Amino acid sequence: MEKASGELVKKLKKQKRENDFxxxxxxxxxxxxxxTMGAKPILALATKQELxxxxxxxxxxxxxxxxESLSDVKTPRGVVVMLEYPQHxxxxxxxxxxxxDGIQDPGNAGTLVRSAIAFGMEEVFILDGVKVTNPKLVRSxxxxxxxxxxxxxxxxxxxxxxxxHSLSLAKTDMKGENVFDFxxxxxxxxxxxxxxxxxxxxxxxLCDITLSIPMKEGIESLxxxxxxxxxxxxxxxxx
Numbered sequence: 001m002e003k004a005s006g007e008l009v010k011k012l013k014k015q016k017r018e019n020d021f022x023x024x025x026x027x028x029x030x031x032x033x034x035x036t037m038g039a040k041p042i043l044a045l046a047t048k049q050e051l052x053x054x055x056x057x058x059x060x061x062x063x064x065x066x067x068e069s070l071s072d073v074k075t076p077r078g079v080v081v082m083l084e085y086p087q088h089x090x091x092x093x094x095x096x097x098x099x100x101d102g103i104q105d106p107g108n109a110g111t112l113v114r115s116a117i118a119f120g121m122e123e124v125f126i127l128d129g130v131k132v133t134n135p136k137l138v139r140s141x142x143x144x145x146x147x148x149x150x151x152x153x154x155x156x157x158x159x160x161x162x163x164x165h166s167l168s169l170a171k172t173d174m175k176g177e178n179v180f181d182f183x184x185x186x187x188x189x190x191x192x193x194x195x196x197x198x199x200x201x202x203x204x205x206l207c208d209i210t211l212s213i214p215m216k217e218g219i220e221s222l223x224x225x226x227x228x229x230x231x232x233x234x235x236x237x238x239x
Contacts (some may be wrong), residue, residue, distance in 0.1 A: 001059065012070060023084070025081050034146045098125070107138075168186055169209065170210070172211050175212065179214075179235075211238060
């Protein structure tokens with residue numbers, strides 16, 4: 001088994017920093033899910049030969065310190081696989097979809113992507129936010145990011161898409177329509193705003209629907225992952 005050279009390791013670290021379509025994973029189940037749904041395995045690094053997953057790609061023996069520099073978990077298992085995230089063609093959604101406007105927390109984003117699948121969303125758009133290949137996002141979604149098209153794009157790009165296809169968008173606000181009473185007439189995109197600043201003015205201007213989640217007095221707001229999941233669950237019962 002060939003050993004990873006210093007030049008190769010340096011190249012991989014550079015690719016990890018600069019290539020938004022590369023994944024560095026060490027969880028066998030998530031790796032298998034990724035490959036099944038179209039991710040391409042490129043190479044694997046491991047401290048021992050028996051740690052290599054049973055996949056077809058280049059394989060190199062290396063040190064635990066190299067594994068730690070490429071993995072994003074605190075205590076890596078001694079193996080990391082580099083894969084290329086499958087790139088989907090952007091198209092107008094034909095059923096309900098999710099829009100994450102400036103979401104930066106990968107845990108929140110991963111939770112919302114997982115909920116999107118559970119409640120029948122067709123696609124997820126992440127606008128000026130965390131990258132879909134963020135390892136924490138992938139882990140918190142439990143690999144769900146490979147079971148639904150997820151697009152990273154700018155707000156400007158999404159505005160053009162929304163206007164071109166006259167997309168219906170719903171944001172949340174305490175003064176909005178009670179989500180329990182909401183009856184959508186056509187497919188709608190649920191917009192979840194940034195954890196601290198909410199929905200941006202640019203995307204808010206596109207929203208033709210405003211929804212609220214009725215809550216007990218004294219509670220200001222819910223976590224983005226929680227509120228988004230509640231709205232998607234309710235919407236799935238009415239579509």
